[in-house]
Amino acid sequence: MPQAVTHVLIALIIGSFIRDYFIRDKKSFPLHYVLILGLAGLLPDLDIAVFWILYFIKGISLSEVHRTFTHTLFFSAIFFLASLATLKLKNHEIGRHHLKIHTIFWIIGLGILIHLSLDATIAGQIRPLYPLSSFAIGNNLVSSLTPQLESIFWSCLDAALLVLWLIYVEWKHKISDFL
Numbered sequence: 001m002p003q004a005v006t007h008v009l010i011a012l013i014i015g016s017f018i019r020d021y022f023i024r025d026k027k028s029f030p031l032h033y034v035l036i037l038g039l040a041g042l043l044p045d046l047d048i049a050v051f052w053i054l055y056f057i058k059g060i061s062l063s064e065v066h067r068t069f070t071h072t073l074f075f076s077a078i079f080f081l082a083s084l085a086t087l088k089l090k091n092h093e094i095g096r097h098h099l100k101i102h103t104i105f106w107i108i109g110l111g112i113l114i115h116l117s118l119d120a121t122i123a124g125q126i127r128p129l130y131p132l133s134s135f136a137i138g139n140n141l142v143s144s145l146t147p148q149l150e151s152i153f154w155s156c157l158d159a160a161l162l163v164l165w166l167i168y169v170e171w172k173h174k175i176s177d178f179l
Contacts, residue, residue, distance in 0.1 A: 040111025
C-alpha cells in the first residue's frame, strides 16, 4: 500500500496544481488549503491507529479494521455534506488567514478521495460502499512487480515524488527566497 509520505505528497502536488493552474485569485485559495489537502490525503489511514488500540484491547487483526469505513465513499461524503451544511454560516472564516470552513471540509473530502484513488489504483482494493456492499475495486499495479522490486518500490516512489515536488515548488514559487 502507498506509504504515508506518498499519500501526503500526491495530495500536496494535486493541491499545488489546482492552486497554480485553476484558481485565478490566489488570495481565495491560500497555500494553507494546499497543506490541509496534503494532510487530508492521509486521513483514511487513521484506521491504523484504531487498529493498534483495538489490537491491544481485543487482539484483532489489521484486516478487520484497515480499509473498512475510512476507505469508503461514505467517509468522504461526510466532509462534502459538511461543506454544504456550513456554506451559509455567518462566521464561516477561521484564523488570521480567513480560511473558510466550508472550503476546508470540501478540501478534506477531496483529500480522502485522492487517498482512495491511490489505494485502489496501485495497491490492492478498496470497498467503496462498505458496509452496505462487499463490492471491491482496485488494480494492485504494484503486485505485478517482482518481489525484489516491490520491496523497494514504495521508498523509491516517496523519494521521487518528494524531489519532483521540491523542484516544482522552487521553479514555481522560488522557495529558496525564503531560506
